[in-house]
Amino acid sequence: MNFEEYARTAVDLVNAQVETLDQLRAFYGAESWQALEATEKDVTVLRRGAKRLRDVFEHGSAGRDNDAVEALNVLLEAHPVQPRISGHEVGDWHIHVTGRGSSMGMEHMAGAVWGLAVWLCEFGSARFGVCADERCGNVYLDTSSNCCRRFCSERCATRSHVAAHRARKRAVIEEPAADLAPDLATTSPV
Ligand SMILES: [Zn+2]
Ligand SMILES: [Zn+2]
Incomplete structure (x- = not known):
């Protein structure tokens, strides 16, 4: 071992x-x-x-x-x-x-x-x-070659990227009301 x-x-x-x-x-x-x-x-x-x-x-x-x-x-x-x-x-x-x-x-x-x-x-x-x-x-x-791992698994990385992508998309749509920018933390689980 x-x-x-x-x-x-x-x-x-x-x-x-x-x-x-x-x-x-x-x-x-x-x-x-x-x-x-x-x-x-x-x-x-x-x-x-x-x-x-x-x-x-x-x-x-x-x-x-x-x-x-x-x-x-x-x-x-x-x-x-x-x-x-x-x-x-x-x-x-x-x-x-x-x-x-x-x-x-x-x-x-x-x-x-x-x-x-x-x-x-x-x-x-x-x-x-x-x-x-x-x-x-x-x-x-972190055994990645570029020392950039932030997630425990592919599953978490994907889930998190999808959530971030949706939040960004929503931010663009809602841009006129900038003070109502969505909070990533309130994004519902995928
Ligand atoms: Zn042994
Ligand atoms: Zn995880």
């Missing part, structure tokens, strides 16, 4: 919005070791952890580079990792980061925080963020 895959576990956790033990088990899959080991305490760890990770993504979207670094350093301190060389096949050695034998919730957080921290060092905090569609709220990693 490389750091990008770990960073993706941060994205997946935030977007899953785990609030209950049932949701937690559904998120990992009923047969996974996480589902079998999870307790209410893990729900709390992951819910709080997701909230703090979301803050980091929000700093990314807002261009608050130092705040993103600071928030990640606090999280790194709270979730120390134990690196370990692993191989699922002979010769296929790679580093796994683990949470020093702690609960599954702490384990997930340790990997997620480490992955996002390395991601920031490799690509910068502008390379992750919160979806620009306010009705969505999902977070994302």
